[in-house]
Amino acid sequence: MSSAKLRPRDIGPMVLILVFVFISVAPLLWLALAAFKPTADIIAIPPVWIPDFTYLQNFKDVLTQFWPFIVNSLIATAGATVLALILAVPTAFALVNHRFHGREALADWILSTRMMPPIAAAVPLFVIFRGAGLLDSLPGLIIAYAGFNLPFAVWMTMSFVRRVPKELIEAARLEGCTWWQVLTGVVLPLSKSGLAAVATFVFIFAWNEFMLALFLTTREAKTFPVVISSFIGTGRVYWEYIAAASVIQCLPPVLFTFFMQKHIVSGVTMGAVKD
Amino acid sequence: MANAAMRAGTPQEAPRRAFIHSDRFQMTAFIAPTCIFLAMLTIWPFIYSVYLSLHAVKLTAMKRAVFVGANNYVNLLSDPLFLRAMLNTGMLAVTSIICEIIIAFVVAKAFVSLSHLKFFNGLRSLFLLPMMVTPLIVGMIFSYVFNPVLGIANYVLGGIGLGPIPWFGDSMAAMFSILLINVWQWTPFMMLLIMAGLLSIRSDLYEAARVDGAKWHHVLRLLEIPSIKGIVLLGIILRIIDTLRFFDVVYVTTRGGPGDSTMVLTLYAYQQNFQFFQAGVGSAAAVIILVISMVITTFAVRLLRRIENE
Numbered sequence: 001m002s003s004a005k006l007r008p009r010d011i012g013p014m015v016l017i018l019v020f021v022f023i024s025v026a027p028l029l030w031l032a033l034a035a036f037k038p039t040a041d042i043i044a045i046p047p048v049w050i051p052d053f054t055y056l057q058n059f060k061d062v063l064t065q066f067w068p069f070i071v072n073s074l075i076a077t078a079g080a081t082v083l084a085l086i087l088a089v090p091t092a093f094a095l096v097n098h099r100f101h102g103r104e105a106l107a108d109w110i111l112s113t114r115m116m117p118p119i120a121a122a123v124p125l126f127v128i129f130r131g132a133g134l135l136d137s138l139p140g141l142i143i144a145y146a147g148f149n150l151p152f153a154v155w156m157t158m159s160f161v162r163r164v165p166k167e168l169i170e171a172a173r174l175e176g177c178t179w180w181q182v183l184t185g186v187v188l189p190l191s192k193s194g195l196a197a198v199a200t201f202v203f204i205f206a207w208n209e210f211m212l213a214l215f216l217t218t219r220e221a222k223t224f225p226v227v228i229s230s231f232i233g234t235g236r237v238y239w240e241y242i243a244a245a246s247v248i249q250c251l252p253p254v255l256f257t258f259f260m261q262k263h264i265v266s267g268v269t270m271g272a273v274k275d
Numbered sequence: 276m277a278n279a280a281m282r283a284g285t286p287q288e289a290p291r292r293a294f295i296h297s298d299r300f301q302m303t304a305f306i307a308p309t310c311i312f313l314a315m316l317t318i319w320p321f322i323y324s325v326y327l328s329l330h331a332v333k334l335t336a337m338k339r340a341v342f343v344g345a346n347n348y349v350n351l352l353s354d355p356l357f358l359r360a361m362l363n364t365g366m367l368a369v370t371s372i373i374c375e376i377i378i379a380f381v382v383a384k385a386f387v388s389l390s391h392l393k394f395f396n397g398l399r400s401l402f403l404l405p406m407m408v409t410p411l412i413v414g415m416i417f418s419y420v421f422n423p424v425l426g427i428a429n430y431v432l433g434g435i436g437l438g439p440i441p442w443f444g445d446s447m448a449a450m451f452s453i454l455l456i457n458v459w460q461w462t463p464f465m466m467l468l469i470m471a472g473l474l475s476i477r478s479d480l481y482e483a484a485r486v487d488g489a490k491w492h493h494v495l496r497l498l499e500i501p502s503i504k505g506i507v508l509l510g511i512i513l514r515i516i517d518t519l520r521f522f523d524v525v526y527v528t529t530r531g532g533p534g535d536s537t538m539v540l541t542l543y544a545y546q547q548n549f550q551f552f553q554a555g556v557g558s559a560a561a562v563i564i565l566v567i568s569m570v571i572t573t574f575a576v577r578l579l580r581r582i583e584n585e
Binding site for chain 1: 296298299301302304305306308309310312313315316317319320321323324327334337378381382384385386388389392395398399400401402403404405406407408409410411412415416417418419420424425427430459463464467468471506509513516519520522523526527540541544545548549554557558561562564565568569571572573575576579580582
């Protein structure tokens with residue numbers, strides 16, 4: 001804090017951090033490097049340490065063959081993010097600003113649904129979706145992903161809505177604004193960056209989802225993770241596809257980690273811990 | 276009443292507008308859709324799962340359900356594979372959370388003590404990467420790194436005269452590998468929480484402890500542990516909930532094998548439901564998972580409220 005100089009007692013922590021950062025990054029990097037290698041180099045022992053980064057055939061192959069599934073993932077994820085926010089923002093706003101009997105109990109119930117393991121809802125969800133013709137469809141995935149991320153979105157939005165000064169809301173009410181006008185005119189503009197963080201988190205959670213997509217989709221609406229999982233089936237393992245597809249799949253979350261670092265603490269604790 | 280309705284026009288519109296503008300109506304309109312949606316996703320599936328768990332029923336022929344009472348539960352609790360899944364899930368939760376907390380604390384202390392150096396603050400993002408990466412890809416990464424033929428792990432170990440380790444090849448090693456992957460992925464999460472806790476300790480308290488001649492274990496026991504207790508407890512609960520839904524990594528690396536050595540609860544329920552189509556048994560397993568998570572959730576909700584009010 002006081003000075004940016006190197007102190008002798010810093011050496012220990014420095015070595016420790018460098019070791020642990022290496023452990024964190026090395027496995028990720030090793031698969032990412034494989035994406036730039038021809039098949040023979042991927043399985044070579046002794047390993048080819050540094051690939052030729054101009055070799056982009058794996059990426060070309062994956063993008064040309066599996067592009068529709070990347071689009072599926074994008075649509076399902078973006079759709080779920082929008083739907084979850086449309087539902088969550090007014091709810092969070094009302095739970096913070098409207099005093100009514102059972103308010104805390106309702107908020108707690110919403111939070112408790114976040115803790116429910118998706119497998120517990122799997123069969124019932126599968127059965128309704130089959131009945132409603134939503135199996136293997138993007139609207140189906142959007143509904144499922146929005147639903148499972150809704151509790152998180154409500155809670156994290158609440159933590160941002162709470163930071164809007166109460167006096168501003170009261171002033172707007174005195175001027176005769178409806179609650180809807182207070183929400184869109186006062187609260188939304190003031191919590192824009194917070195809502196962006198909520199949206200990004202929902203996007204990443206939905207983007208990373210695998211199990212629901214595995215049984216809710218079969219062909220048309222398959223998401224990219226489901227396709228990637230099929231590269232490691234019973235026959236030959238397509239390492240060159242796995243590597244290139246993994247790089248593409250991990251791009252959004254990795255970029256997010258760098259750009260949204262300051263919101264991560266509040267994101268992983270559903271807004272309970274302030275950033 | 277009919278007369279009132281026939282007296283059309285403005286006088287009767289006013290109360291309607293007043294109703295639409297009332298707090299109660301507006302707030303209900305804000306909250307109701309979310310609650311209905313969540314109830315459909317949680318309460319209804321729960322009731323339906325309980326119903327299915329009391330029947331012998333195939334996912335492919337739902338109409339032909341036969342009531343069997345508690346049979347599915349009895350069978351489940353005498354199925355060694357399910358018991359193994361329970362045991363593995365429990366073991367995984369306990370061992371991985373303990374390892375994560377210890378490593379995370381040490382790393383968090385190191386990051387806090389170097390917080391005056393910009394370069395090391397930047398390294399934090401790199402350290403956090405594993406927790407953000409798609410869990411399925413984490414499975415892929417370690418299938419590649421721990422591969423018995425082309426894996427880099429055994430090659431490097433061989434280079435320093437160790438191994439080879441049969442990472443996913445035998446039952447002891449496979450469980451250990453799954454544990455290792457879990458710790459690798461989630462230590463950053465714990466680190467983040469513990470660091471937030473440590474940063475909330477005022478520096479004059481450390482100063483006072485130093486002046487009083489406190490040893491490091493005094494500082495740890497009397498200052499640091501009390502300050503991070505709440506947030507670590509929250510982390511533990513969220514990690515237990517995560518472990519109950521742990522699926523993606525075992526699905527790609529071991530599929531619960533070799534034998535039943537890495538079977539976990541969610542994978543068990545998934546296979547019963549969607550591979551063997553045993554919706555009755557699968558639902559019974561799902562209900563048990565749900566009940567466990569409900570007990571934990573009750574604690575979690577209270578804790579989150581308390582931390583938030585601090």
